Amino acid sequence: MPQSAEKTLDHAPLFCEPEYRQMLAKKKLKFECPHPDQVVSDQREFTKTWEYREKNLARQALVVNPAKACQPLGAVFAAAGFERTISFVHGSQGCVAYYRSHLSRHFKEPSSVVSSSMTEDAAVFGGLKNMVDGLANTYKLYSPKMIAVSTTCMAEVIGDDLHGFIENAKSEGSVPRDFDVPFAHTPAFVGSHVDGY
Structure with missing residues (x-):
């Protein structure tokens, strides 16, 4: 582990360490119920289209989380x-x-x-x-x-x-x-x- 009482790392460099990358990948796979990469890629591309833009701008109300x-x-x-x-x-x-x-x-x-x-x-x-x-x-x-x-x-x-x-x-x-x-x-x-x- 790269973390100790003498050397405390912030979250950004700490989670770049190999053991944390493996742990986070397992967590994503087992507990976060991720969509397949193709579905994510398709959705990302859809958000760049005019159809998405028109749907997004057609909203009549906005919910603000106070x-x-x-x-x-x-x-x-x-x-x-x-x-x-x-x-x-x-x-x-x-x-x-x-x-x-x-x-x-x-x-x-x-x-x-x-x-x-x-x-x-x-x-x-x-x-x-x-x-x-x-x-x-x-x-x-x-x-x-x-x-x-x-x-x-x-x-x-x-x-x-x-x-x-x-x-x-x-x-x-x-x-x-x-x-x-x-x-x-x-x-x-x-x-x-x-x-x-």
Whole structure:
């Protein structure tokens, strides 16, 4: 196994390892009831036709899943597009569990998202300590190229200053001074995942 306590791989490189490729192929065959390759290929080609286009554009109603309407989810999804980037959400663990669950269902594989694990004391006194400790742990455990920080409702309501917190974390040695830690204020009580993205 390429994974150990000293070497923790993110999901993208981890699932490229041979034993995981074999495991996922067996899972697909035995449990996912896949369609034959020819059926998938035929459907893919059908989606490129004018007939499909006309059927698709003829819809009169659209169902929107309101569970997706959350700015931090969009920010986490955007960060997933950058190589070896881990999302760090400054907020509670419950919110981050939802993002991981949603993205795991979307990508059909586990998705890594880190939380600063803010609790009641951080809600009163601010989450600086959580940010400093969380960035240090994320950097040591995952060895990412970049850590993308976003916020949840709790951090936004109390007004945590992400830029200041990240600068303090770098001053305390949580991550190197020249390490990329982009951030976005993503209050979930306004907008949607589209705004967060």
